[in-house]
Amino acid sequence: MSKIPLPLQVNGDTHDVLIEPHWTLLHVLRGPLGLTGTKENCLEAECGVCTVLLDGKAVNSCVLLAVLCRGRDIRTIEGLGRPDQLHPLQQAFIEFGAAQCGYCTPGMLLAAKSYLDEHPNQVPEPDAVREAIAGTLCRCTGYQKIVDAIRVAAARMQESV
Amino acid sequence: MALSNRFAVVGHRLPRLDSPAKVTGLQTYGTDVVLPGMLYGKLFRSPVPHASIRRVDVRAALAISGVRAVITAADIPRAWYGPAVKDMTALAAGRVRYINEPIAAVAATSLEIAEQAVAAIEAEFDPLPAVFDPEAALAPGAPLIHPDWAEYTALPVLSRGGNVASHSRIHHGDVEAAFSACFRVYEHHFTTPSVHAGYTEPRAATARWEGDGSLTVWSNGQLPYEVQATLADILQLPVSRIRVLVPGIGGGFGGKLRISLEHHAALLARAAGRPVKIISTCEEEFTAAHPRQASIVTLRTGVARDGTLLAKQARVIMDCGAYAGSGPGTAAVALQIVAGPYRTPNLQLEGLAVYTNKVPSGSFRATAGPMGNFAVESQMDIIADDLGIDPLELRLRNVVRDGDTGPSGEPLSAVSVEECLRKAAQAIGWHERRPAPGRGKGIACGWWMTTGGSSGVYVKLNADGTATLGSGAVELGTGALTGACQVLAETLGLPLDAIRVSAVDTEAVPYDYGAQGSRTAFSVGNAARAAAATLRDRIAAFVADRFGVAPEQVTIADGYAIAGTDRMRIGEVARLVQLAGGGLIGHGTFIAPPPPHDSSRISNHPLPAWNTPSFHAHAAEVSVDSETGEVSVERYVVAQDVGFAINPAGIEGQIEGGVAQGLGQALSEELVFHEGRVLNANLTDYKMPTAMDVPRIDSILVERASEAGPFGAKGVGEPPCIEPLATVANAVAAASGVRITRAPITAEKVLRHISGQTSRCDSA
Numbered sequence: 001m002s003k004i005p006l007p008l009q010v011n012g013d014t015h016d017v018l019i020e021p022h023w024t025l026l027h028v029l030r031g032p033l034g035l036t037g038t039k040e041n042c043l044e045a046e047c048g049v050c051t052v053l054l055d056g057k058a059v060n061s062c063v064l065l066a067v068l069c070r071g072r073d074i075r076t077i078e079g080l081g082r083p084d085q086l087h088p089l090q091q092a093f094i095e096f097g098a099a100q101c102g103y104c105t106p107g108m109l110l111a112a113k114s115y116l117d118e119h120p121n122q123v124p125e126p127d128a129v130r131e132a133i134a135g136t137l138c139r140c141t142g143y144q145k146i147v148d149a150i151r152v153a154a155a156r157m158q159e160s161v
Numbered sequence: 162m163a164l165s166n167r168f169a170v171v172g173h174r175l176p177r178l179d180s181p182a183k184v185t186g187l188q189t190y191g192t193d194v195v196l197p198g199m200l201y202g203k204l205f206r207s208p209v210p211h212a213s214i215r216r217v218d219v220r221a222a223l224a225i226s227g228v229r230a231v232i233t234a235a236d237i238p239r240a241w242y243g244p245a246v247k248d249m250t251a252l253a254a255g256r257v258r259y260i261n262e263p264i265a266a267v268a269a270t271s272l273e274i275a276e277q278a279v280a281a282i283e284a285e286f287d288p289l290p291a292v293f294d295p296e297a298a299l300a301p302g303a304p305l306i307h308p309d310w311a312e313y314t315a316l317p318v319l320s321r322g323g324n325v326a327s328h329s330r331i332h333h334g335d336v337e338a339a340f341s342a343c344f345r346v347y348e349h350h351f352t353t354p355s356v357h358a359g360y361t362e363p364r365a366a367t368a369r370w371e372g373d374g375s376l377t378v379w380s381n382g383q384l385p386y387e388v389q390a391t392l393a394d395i396l397q398l399p400v401s402r403i404r405v406l407v408p409g410i411g412g413g414f415g416g417k418l419r420i421s422l423e424h425h426a427a428l429l430a431r432a433a434g435r436p437v438k439i440i441s442t443c444e445e446e447f448t449a450a451h452p453r454q455a456s457i458v459t460l461r462t463g464v465a466r467d468g469t470l471l472a473k474q475a476r477v478i479m480d481c482g483a484y485a486g487s488g489p490g491t492a493a494v495a496l497q498i499v500a501g502p503y504r505t506p507n508l509q510l511e512g513l514a515v516y517t518n519k520v521p522s523g524s525f526r527a528t529a530g531p532m533g534n535f536a537v538e539s540q541m542d543i544i545a546d547d548l549g550i551d552p553l554e555l556r557l558r559n560v561v562r563d564g565d566t567g568p569s570g571e572p573l574s575a576v577s578v579e580e581c582l583r584k585a586a587q588a589i590g591w592h593e594r595r596p597a598p599g600r601g602k603g604i605a606c607g608w609w610m611t612t613g614g615s616s617g618v619y620v621k622l623n624a625d626g627t628a629t630l631g632s633g634a635v636e637l638g639t640g641a642l643t644g645a646c647q648v649l650a651e652t653l654g655l656p657l658d659a660i661r662v663s664a665v666d667t668e669a670v671p672y673d674y675g676a677q678g679s680r681t682a683f684s685v686g687n688a689a690r691a692a693a694a695t696l697r698d699r700i701a702a703f704v705a706d707r708f709g710v711a712p713e714q715v716t717i718a719d720g721y722a723i724a725g726t727d728r729m730r731i732g733e734v735a736r737l738v739q740l741a742g743g744g745l746i747g748h749g750t751f752i753a754p755p756p757p758h759d760s761s762r763i764s765n766h767p768l769p770a771w772n773t774p775s776f777h778a779h780a781a782e783v784s785v786d787s788e789t790g791e792v793s794v795e796r797y798v799v800a801q802d803v804g805f806a807i808n809p810a811g812i813e814g815q816i817e818g819g820v821a822q823g824l825g826q827a828l829s830e831e832l833v834f835h836e837g838r839v840l841n842a843n844l845t846d847y848k849m850p851t852a853m854d855v856p857r858i859d860s861i862l863v864e865r866a867s868e869a870g871p872f873g874a875k876g877v878g879e880p881p882c883i884e885p886l887a888t889v890a891n892a893v894a895a896a897s898g899v900r901i902t903r904a905p906i907t908a909e910k911v912l913r914h915i916s917g918q919t920s921r922c923d924s925a
Contacts (some may be wrong), residue, residue: 039362103638
């Protein structure tokens with residue numbers, strides 16, 4: 001199949017990639033771009049481990065065609081924060097033990113960021129957090145420490161505004 | 162909740178060592194491995210449940226551009242493998258025994274080309290009579306799934322025959338005589354379905370043959386040394402020619418104990434002359450991985466008028482599917498579970514692992530635990546209600562206590578089941594068991610082993626004062642290795658962040674029995690403690706010599722070796738010993754000795770008595786919607802004896818996650834089969850709990866120190882998954898009067914009971 005050029009803006013960098021038209025954003029991120037922090041599992045938008053931010057909103061990158069992302073702002077876990085510059089969500093996940101195997105963690109963090117960005121300056125109720133992350137399956141934690149970490153991060157983000 | 166904070170590192174809520182990598186996307190997993198020149202592998206699988214293979218034609222597949230290898234059973238060594246019974250081949254040889262059994266494998270330059278090649282493979286089959294129900298498989302004249310079963314190599318302890326892959330027994334006293342003297346005898350049947358472990362990272366393997374003819378495999382399995390040994394069987398190579406690395410694992414829960422795709426990747430890579438990577442699809446996970454066995458438990462229990470248990474008879478059938486897998490061990494361990502943590506003077510327990518033409522099963526967190534516990538603890542409530550005794554009180558009258566013996570005649574110590582029951586009951590508010598119409602509370606207790614198995618570690622002291630732990634135990638997500646590192650840090654007098662964990666590589670790290678059986682923190686922790694002790698001796702000897710004192714006068718604390726007024730940083734000791742004597746490396750080992758027991762009670766049981774058992778009680782409050790039958794878990798409490806809480810936060814995480822899995826099995830999870838075909842092989846129709854389905858879980862950590870565990874610890878990881886099914890079943894019964902004996906407890910089943918239409922589904 002012939003490839004087409006596609007400029008993709010990921011974590012603030014513009015990448016010129018050659019893609020096949022049916023490739024998903026997940027495939028382009030993990031393959032040509034080598035951004036393996038975004039995880040793959042069901043490839044059917046059921047488990048949520050592939051969640052990234054598209055123009056700030058959480059999306060399942062496994063069912064999103066890469067060509068549809070032209071000119072849009074893509075943010076992956078690699079763009080959220082580094083070990084020496086952690087985002088408050090990442091810091092809270094570490095403190096609370098919200099990551100166990102860690103495979104859902106990148107998607108979970110970005111789902112949480114999307115929600116908190118849409119609901120700034122408040123500490124969401126636990127049920128609201130649970131609803132916000134319900135699209136990402138975690139099999140390790142029972143979600144409790146994830147919910148606690150997100151709420152504490154929200155409080156800290158509010159204080160730091 | 163840790164009661165003991167007299168230590169500097171253990172007993173503290175410290176962040177996991179691997180969490181910075183995991184929250185930043187830097188952690189590498191099996192699915193992330195990419196090698197230069199790598200091909201993509203794909204399996205051609207059986208469309209039928211039981212058949213002779215008449216013909217496999219791969220010519221059209223081989224002709225596709227980009228296809229570099231296509232292999233069938235004819236192209237590979239005729240080698241049999243399996244953890245208990247060597248009844249499997251890497252690709253079906255002559256016969257298929259379940260839908261989606263691998264028949265051929267393809268390697269191509271892209272996954273899409275590999276998929277096209279698989280679609281181009283032609284096969285013809287001569288159908289054989291299939292059997293899907295394990296009770297039908299036990300019937301005289303049932304089709305034999307393994308006609309050559311007697312030819313297979315198996316663990317010598319197993320008793321096998323026909324469709325029975327193993328038959329274990331525990332027997333004590335005279336059950337029939339006791340039943341005839343009982344005030345009442347109860348008999349019930351319970352069933353549980355096959356369920357998937359649900360790890361979020363699919364199974365993946367990448368294989369590369371090296372210039373010297375050896376093999377390197379990147380696995381995301383829980384037991385790298387078992388993968389190595391199994392590959393040696395399949396490839397007919399010495400183990401030293403096989404190097405297994407585990408970069409990281411996205412959850413396992415037992416579902417990644419057994420070899421998954423490593424052998425297929427290795428065989429394809431050898432045929433293609435290039436590295437090959439294979440990742441399991443979601444559908445393959447549900448149809449051809451290693452789910453938990455479905456079970457049928459028949460339980461007959463005799464009691465005195467006051468509820469004292471006098472005799473118990475049980476028959477446990479584990480549906481292994483087409484290959485024995487972990488079934489023999491699961492069917493055997495079920496016997497300790499159905500005995501329960503109860504004094505019972507007469508026991509006659511048997512467990513059968515039975516072949517059927519369905520997906521082969523493996524292990525899932527606490528193997529037989531949820532199945533057996535569902536039967537025992539549901540029946541305890543039924544008995545209590547019938548005798549008019551409070552269910553908590555009935556349990557307290559019968560639970561084992563210090564000095565009692567277990568079902569195998571093993572002496573029990575550090576027994577805490579009463580304490581767990583009382584604490585769980587108090588936390589849930591047991592005095593008000595039915596607080597409102599449609600609301601009710603349930604309680605269940607149980608016990609589980611801390612699996613023994615050997616551990617070896619190397620601990621290297623670095624010149625900067627840190628230490629590196631080398632272990633064949635993988636961190637599959639439980640945090641157990643952080644726990645082991647806390648033990649190491651405490652013993653060496655270092656902070657936790659001075660400990661590093663080396664990569665898991667069978668060529669570089671010592672043998673470990675593997676991340677299974679609630680044993681990693683326990684066994685690796687003990688081995689690390691042993692290694693630390695030898696290091697302390699060497700440090701003391703070196704420093705004593707340097708400062709002219711006796712080694713006994715040297716103390717080690719806070720990163721220093723201290724001799725009177727002289728002191729030297731541990732890192733400086735390591736640096737000097739590197740220069741003078743090859744460095745400071747400690748080797749530590751641990752093996753739990755076999756627990757003493759009465760072998761006359763045991764027949765054909767691979768795990769006759771449990772090492773360092775743990776005890777636990779769960780309690781839940783549920784509401785049942787009388788119009789829809791829907792069950793909502795409103796509150797959930799766990800009281801678990803962990804011996805000593807090495808890391809309370811990590812243990813809470815294990816409890817919360819284990820309960821969530823248990824609630825999935827209680828309420829929604831089930832592989833639905835029709836004629837051997839899985840009907841719900843996707844994450845929409847196989848319903849795992851989301852964040853909205855799991856209630857808040859309160860953990861009470863009971864610390865009744867064990868003799869053998871590091872700082873008194875007991876195994877932690879598996880138990881939280883054992884009791885939720887029975888706890889919810891009992892709470893649903895309290896809330897609605899509906900007693901479900903066929904898991905899962907779906908709204909549909911509850912509603913049928915409420916509306917009196919019970920004949921078609923779930924009543925015994």
